[in-house]
Amino acid sequence: MLEIKNLQASVEEKPILKGLNLTINAGEVHAIMGPNGAGKSTLANVLAGQADYEVDGGSVSFHGEDLFELEIEERAAKGLFLSFQYPLEIPGVATMTFLKESINAQRKQRGQDELSTPNFMKLVKEKAQQLNVTPEMLRRPLNVGFSGGEKKRNEILQMLLLEPSLCILDETDSGLDIDALRVVADGVNSLRSPDRAMLIITHYQRLLDYIKPDFVHILVDGKIVKSGGAELAHELERDGYKDIIASA
Amino acid sequence: MAAIKETVNTVAEIDLDNYKYGFTTDIEVDKAPKGLNEDIVRFISAKKDEPEWMLEWRLSAFRRWKKLEEPDWSSVHYPKIDFEDLYYYAAPKKKIELDSLDDLDPDILETYKKLGIPLKEQEILAGVKGASNIAVDAVFDSVSVVTTFKAKLAESGVIFCPISEAIREHPELVKKYLASVVPVGDNFYAALNSAVFTDGSFVYIPKGVRCPMELSTYFRINEPNTGQFERTLIIAEAGSHVSYLEGCTAPMRDENQLHAAVVEIIVMDDAEVKYSTVQNWYPGNSEGVGGVYNFVTKRADCRGKNSKVSWTQVETGSAITWKYPSCILRGDGSQGEFYSIAISNGYQQIDSGTKMIHLGKNTKSRIISKGISAGHSSNCYRGIVSTQRKATNVRNFTQCDSLLIGDKCSAHTVPYIEARNSSSTFEHEATTSKINDDVMFYCRQRGLNEEEAVAVIVNGFCKEVLQNLPMEFAVEAQKLVAISLEGSVG
């Protein structure tokens, strides 16, 4: 589904990703771990198409297409979803309105009919309940005045509604207390399916106790220095990055 | 950053030359020679079949105007207007009295079609049952050519007609109220308008009558170099109620066109007037050349106790807008409201706001202003809330929000408060937000393209004001808001 080859990217002329390789197949859950500043968010942003990040080399194919040939919104409509580390606030736009506009914009791009209001409402109600997102939150302007945890739940709500084929979660666990973490993890797990893949970026192994990854990769200084199974996350927790880096 | 550079480039490429409503119709006109002097004033008065008293009134306004200076206190900049180089009168040659739009000059009808006039006239004219009841007093250039629904309005005693007709048919009302809210010498443009106004609407709602339909007028400039000088007079007697809608758009022109309208509203005890405007005059091309100069004086006088007036405006057009719909809250317990969306793009300049003059006790005012600037435009909210010593227990709430798109535009807020007593409360809130690259990235990551994202954000921003428009207008206005910002983010 996603094939990253020798990816190099920089921000403000500063090289961040320095030759990253990663292949993700449908049905797989990959975790990327690494110290602060390693380039984890950079990878997520480059994949989603954020313009501040310059692609200096390498290639990425997504569902067999050259990802870099696609506009940001085209990537979205083709199933790439990024749950932001720092979700944006949009004053004046009710969360509900934003959700509806997003779904319909994607459907439009895919040549599907718009979702009718009753169908949309039914869908939102069901998914919101699953994530403990209250109707009151849905009426409020998008992310405005939301707590850190509410913002993250709102990201996952959008993910459940948009049903992407590739879910990229950037530090979704940060700012969540243990109960919220469980709710979010249940939401994410409910999306696991043989034709969907996930890329979970996290600092701590904590989230991975709830969302079991098939593969764990350690990203240090813009490169994957070690890959393994779920047990790698535990090793990392036990030994710290230093040992892993040293042994890599 | 790369993305910001892109934004700037895209903004620079906005295709203002393809202004949606840039076209003209070929209709022969009957017009006065260029320039302004007493003879031109006489010509206009004669063309309008006016009584002697009206001519005298115009002539004294003209003499007054000669003594006034063009105001220079606002934030707008434009080359000096040569008032001798303008035409002050143009009328469609085929002047006809019509019962319905079917009988209208097909060219004019076509013009309205191109404008996409949102009303359901097509249905109404085709005899479609249940089509909404909107009376149209359409102004084509300077003469009203169509007036519909007169009969239905007459049944309830409502007078809705071109002002020139009111001058002939209802002189006692016109004499009593004309210039009673905006005196001839109020300002330079009001004096000019008084001397040369060519048409506009007259509305009279008798005591206790709820006007059975929304009253609506469309204005449009069609002749090159023809100043448009509308004059509107609305009188709401005690306990009456009326909602008046005005919308306009103008064809593409190279030379700037002057538009200096005067609107006066008189509201008696317990009466209520709602005045809604959608303004979409030609804004000039991508270099800022051409475009309408819109210098308007709009004022409502809440003379009666517990009277109420509400101005709602959506301003998207004109090269220059200079406009401050105001409320004189004279009657005790009277209320004034001002809801405004002012959008500037390209090189447009807007200096707009409101004045709430509290003279009566327990008077209330509410100001909601939403300014959106894009491109190289500048957008200034200028407002005054003043309370006189005797006006006790006044309450005012003001909210001024600005939204900036890109980084070449500007927004300013200039709110004045004059309080001459201590029992009044003023609340003022102001916010400035920006549609920046991060917000755009977030929206696009969710599947919205740039235009859809801007539309969602802007409609959210404007919601409070759009909700105040009558239904027929709200949908159109929402579309217009999106159209006027097309291509402003990249």
Ligand SMILES: Nc1ncnc2c1ncn2[C@@H]1O[C@H](COP(=O)(O)OP(=O)(O)O)[C@@H](O)[C@H]1O
């Ligand atoms: N928009 C940006 N502007 C400037 N520097 C950035 C930007 N984004 C990331 N960086 C820099 O790139 C490096 C990698 O950042 P990031 O990818 O966010 O790391 P991580 O998510 O692994 O903590 C850091 O040194 C960070 O300061």
Ligand SMILES: [Mg+2]
């Ligand atoms: Mg990060």
